[in-house]
Amino acid sequence: MGDQPTSGRKRTPEETAAETVVIKAASPDETVVIDKAAPGETVLDDKAAPDPTVVITKAGSDETVVITKAPADDTVIIRAPVTKRRPAGDDTVIIRVPGGPKGGSKKRTAGDDTVIIRLPGGPRSGSADVTSTQALTTARKRAAEDTIVIRLPQAPAKKKTAPVEETVLIRLPAAAPEPEPRERFALGWAPWVLALSSLGVVLVALAYAGGRHEASWAMAAYWIGQVIVFSPVVFRLLSRLAGVAESFVLVMGLATNQYMLKWMYSPDQFRFPDELQHWLATTLITESGELFRQNNALPPAVHFPGLAEMGAGLSLLTGLPVTAAGTIVAGVAHLIFVGWLFAAVLRASDSPAMAGVACVTYATAMHYLFFNSMFLYATAALPFFMLTVWAHRRWRTGGANRFLALAAVGITMTTVSHHVTAFALVGTLLLLSLTELALDRPRPWATLTVPALALAVVCCWIGFVAQDVIGYLEAPVQRLAAALHQMFGGAAAAAEAGAAKPVPLVQLAVQGLGILGLLVLFLAVARDMILRRDRDAWRWAALVGGAVFFAGNGARFLGSGGPEIAGRLSTFTYVPMSIIAAIAIVHAVPVVPPKDSHGRRWLSPPPPGVAVTTGRRLAGQVYIGTTLITLLMVGARTGGWPPVSALLPGPYIPAAYERSVDAYGVDAARWQDRHLPRESRVGGDITAVALSSTYGRIDPVREVGDLYWATSWGDAEEETARQLALDYLVVDRRLGELLPMDGAYFQGDPMAGRITEPLSDAQLGKFDTTGSISRLYDNGNVRIYRLGAS
Amino acid sequence: MNPVRAGVLAGLTVVASVAAGFGPLAVAAPAGLLLAFVLPGYAITAAMFRREIGMVERSVLVPSLSLAVLVLGGLGLWAAGGHLNRAGWTLLCAVVTLIAIGVAFYRHAKDPEETGRIRFRISQDRLIRDVLPLTLAVLLLAGAGVWSYADSVGTYDIRVSTLSAEPPGPAGADGARTVQISATGLASSAGPWSMVLTGDEGVEISRQAITPDTGGDWTGRLTVPGDERVTVNLFRGGETGAFRTLIIAADAQ
Missing domain, CATH: 2.60.40.10 (Immunoglobulins)
Incomplete structure (x- = not known):
């Protein structure tokens, strides 16, 4: 995937004749043909000579490589060290290109910094005829994947500057020997980079502690820590000097460090409502030893027991509490997901740099840090989503049927773990297969096997086991449809219109800049692929997926739930987008291409092969790339979860999810567990309902805002309570002191987005003055009322 | 899988199963972690693949397949009327692991192809270059984690009247x-x-x-x-x- 193949486009004889370079290596079998993209782009050519042919000859045993360019005075001799002989099979060629006039070559002008080397593919004829036009055409077609473009750094502007020696390493991919084990597993700078990254973790831990104690410096420490955790790893990976082992260790180390950031936010207990729901599902299995037990907190999760089984299994096998087991399971699943992403991109691109950059780019996904590593059922499904994609790739590229079996395991695991991820998997597999069908000849119909299998498994599971998920997903789909209707001219629902909360301009600017950067990379790769007439099905699939990512970002503007939908969608669409970004960055796809000989810029055919950047140009790309990806990370932290106002843990805030869970709320919920019947229906604010339905294990009633906003308890409230079959209400007196974080105290809050003052004493105190209501629990902050006379 | 490795792995599986089933927390925790994340996946990977997958793929496949055993095996056990308690999970993981070891051993006996095992040698130079900074990183993470946990407990775990x-x-x-x-x-x-x-x-x-x-x-x-x-x-x-x-x-x- 990573290698940008040469277009199969036939060039005119004139073009071909003007661009031919030949390298003759030690034996005729090692003859290498160099294509020069266009006059004026060869290292040794600045004259636009009519015949810019260059010949590089490796002169037998003395390891000398001769580059000859006609006319004769353009010859450069590059002498390899004779004292250090290359071991047999080591086909790395080192070309030292002298810079400046002293080097014997001519000065290089602006833009005169590219050498294109076409490595021999297919049969290595090595005959003298290889220089003929016909042979070149044939060679080009056969060796499309073996072309490398090397961009050399610009020569100094002034001649009196000392000449600069630039070294270019060319590794011939086909015949690369197996490296020594110690080299293969060399970790390079990864340990030190990770040690530095861990310092960032310490800094964020300090920031979290500062947040808990409301220290003013905490936010600054948080951002500095985030950058230290992230950017050194990105910098090292972008340098393209890391091998497979180093890249893998860097990527997994970064994922570990970032998981630590998530865990340290709330290390002693799950606080996010969805995590608590899955904590309950897991606890039910450990207590009963049975699957599919009713879970009032999240009924659809009952029929997707993957995560709960993992947590329960680990808890029972180790004897650890469910919270600890869940934390470990979520962390391991998160690491496996990142590992599969790395493995899939590595297998497809054969480039550790590409795999590493794709992974760190994905680490800037909106929900990567929290949602996708929380103890949620999507976290359990995501690694198997990627496993299936990897297995499909292996199977389609000649792997045995064992990979098909692995894909089947991945599909089944994804399906029994999470509904939306299962749907996304079917879509992804279908996309991969359809692009393959569209581009390959003869059409490989067998590629449809895996998506068909996935579709069948998902349909069977939902049809026979998890029918209730259809109703569960109906509501968000309807909200999405309503938002789309509103966007295209329809009237907005009153509550929805009021719920929209303006996003701070700085936050929008950071996110916008990041997405704009991605769009630029996306368009550059798209242009490159189109003009190359790229036929790689997986690259096209990634491009289509990237386009879906941008379309999905449009969902941000679909009402109050838009950002959440966009974020959740990006969990899947950001995978191909990350790959596209990695292609653009690692292969240095030009964002603004140079003009060709016909004066065309945007329609000029890109140079064949893969661009390999060195020297100052590479350094510049590393800095720019690191900045861009760090900017994306900052944008994800500000636009993802937790929201900006709760980036740090701290004191209680109403309806602020993790920030709302404290000892008072938990104690009230545990009292419900001990004293109320399981079938009791309990209403409350967002936090109270989340805690009551999980720690309290009762039946939650969420849309109770009207009962709280009323200033007195009359017939209307009595009727509402009767219709909702409410038994109890949880009232936190702090709702009368603080405004909600997200503009609403309750789910379906009738005052959402319009709350300017906390609830009044009359609104919260009416329960104490109503004769038919009992207060059965009081801990100073949280009170529990029983509705109806005793 | 050669006989020595198969024997060691089978022995480890039995010991881990006993420890997870009957041992105290200090013993059961590492044994349970092995059974949940390593042993079943390692054995199945050895049974399925020899040289077809690389180290990266192998290192990710092992925990993936182990988790798949927990989930799919658990579903199968429950469907068969079994009880998903400690004994059930332990037996499930152990039996799957031992069967996979058997398959891997049989494949090796049938076709004793050299699997190209790589021997590592840790030099003093490598100790300084790799182990030292990695140890530092682990210590930093552990310190940050323990301190963060203590701070969170100290902040939130207050007495409620x-x-x-x-x-x-x-x-x-x-x-x-x-x-x-x-x-x-x-x-x-x-x-x-x-x-x-x-x-x-x-x-x-x-x-x-x-x-x-x-x-x-x-x-x-x-x-x-x-x-x-x-x-x-x-x-x-x-x-x-x-x-x-x-x-x-x-x-x-």
Whole structure:
């Protein structure tokens, strides 16, 4: 995937004749043909000579490589060290290109910094005829994947500057020997980079502690820590000097460090409502030893027991509490997901740099840090989503049927773990297969096997086991449809219109800049692929997926739930987008291409092969790339979860999810567990309902805002309570002191987005003055009322 | 899988199973982690692949397949009427691992192809270059984690003082109801504690001193009139305002 193949486009004889370079290596079998993209782009050519042919000859045993360019005075001799002989099979060629006039070559002008080397593919004829036009055409077609473009750094502007020696390493991919084990597993700078990254973790831990104690410096420490955790790893990976082992260790180390950031936010207990729901599902299995037990907190999760089984299994096998087991399971699943992403991109691109950059780019996904590593059922499904994609790739590229079996395991695991991820998997597999069908000849119909299998498994599971998920997903789909209707001219629902909360301009600017950067990379790769007439099905699939990512970002503007939908969608669409970004960055796809000989810029055919950047140009790309990806990370932290106002843990805030869970709320919920019947229906604010339905294990009633906003308890409230079959209400007196974080105290809050003052004493105190209501629990902050006379 | 490795792996599986099934937490935890994340996946990977996958793929496949055993095996066990308790999970992981070891061993015996095993040699240079910084990273992470945990517990795990009542039942023949009242988290040093019951008109019905136990808890049964709305106030020390308050509505009947 990573290698940008040469277009199969036939060039005119004139073009071909003007661009031919030949390298003759030690034996005729090692003859290498160099294509020069266009006059004026060869290292040794600045004259636009009519015949810019260059010949590089490796002169037998003395390891000398001769580059000859006609006319004769353009010859450069590059002498390899004779004292250090290359071991047999080591086909790395080192070309030292002298810079400046002293080097014997001519000065290089602006833009005169590219050498294109076409490595021999297919049969290595090595005959003298290889220089003929016909042979070149044939060679080009056969060796499309073996072309490398090397961009050399610009020569100094002034001649009196000392000449600069630039070294270019060319590794011939086909015949690369197996490296020594110690080299293969060399970790390079990864340990030190990770040690530095861990310092960032310490800094964020300090920031979290500062947040808990409301220290003013905490936010600054948080951002500095985030950058230290992230950017050194990105910098090292972008340098393209890391091998497979180093890249893998860097990527997994970064994922570990970032998981630590998530865990340290709330290390002693799950606080996010969805995590608590899955904590309950897991606890039910450990207590009963049975699957599919009713879970009032999240009924659809009952029929997707993957995560709960993992947590329960680990808890029972180790004897650890469910919270600890869940934390470990979520962390391991998160690491496996990142590992599969790395493995899939590595297998497809054969480039550790590409795999590493794709992974760190994905680490800037909106929900990567929290949602996708929380103890949620999507976290359990995501690694198997990627496993299936990897297995499909292996199977389609000649792997045995064992990979098909692995894909089947991945599909089944994804399906029994999470509904939306299962749907996304079917879509992804279908996309991969359809692009393959569209581009390959003869059409490989067998590629449809895996998506068909996935579709069948998902349909069977939902049809026979998890029918209730259809109703569960109906509501968000309807909200999405309503938002789309509103966007295209329809009237907005009153509550929805009021719920929209303006996003701070700085936050929008950071996110916008990041997405704009991605769009630029996306368009550059798209242009490159189109003009190359790229036929790689997986690259096209990634491009289509990237386009879906941008379309999905449009969902941000679909009402109050838009950002959440966009974020959740990006969990899947950001995978191909990350790959596209990695292609653009690692292969240095030009964002603004140079003009060709016909004066065309945007329609000029890109140079064949893969661009390999060195020297100052590479350094510049590393800095720019690191900045861009760090900017994306900052944008994800500000636009993802937790929201900006709760980036740090701290004191209680109403309806602020993790920030709302404290000892008072938990104690009230545990009292419900001990004293109320399981079938009791309990209403409350967002936090109270989340805690009551999980720690309290009762039946939650969420849309109770009207009962709280009323200033007195009359017939209307009595009727509402009767219709909702409410038994109890949880009232936190702090709702009368603080405004909600997200503009609403309750789910379906009738005052959402319009709350300017906390609830009044009359609104919260009416329960104490109503004769038919009992207060059965009081801990100073949280009170529990029983509705109806005793 | 050669006989030596198969034997070691099988032995390790048995030992881990026994430890997870019967051992104390300190032994069961690492054994359970091995059974949940490593052993089944390692054995299945060895049974399925020899040289077809690289180290990266192998290192990710092992925990993936182990988790798949937990989930799909658990579903199968439950569908077969089994119980998903500690013994069930332990047997499931152990049996799958041993079967996979058997398959891997059989494949090796049938076709003893050299699998190209790589031997690592840790040099002094590598110790300094790799192990030292990685150890530093692990220590930093561990330190940050432990400290963060302690800080979170210290911040949030505060003592909550509560006053609560069981949902009262109907009034008896004498028109009175018995209500079980509980108080928790009462610090003796903040006392003395007293409980005052008042009726509809604010008239005091009863007053009693509360003596929490060493854990700060108190439980008692109070008799209240069934036809009145009763307020139960808990007072702390010499404070005039109620520290905690309950309200028992009148019996509807």
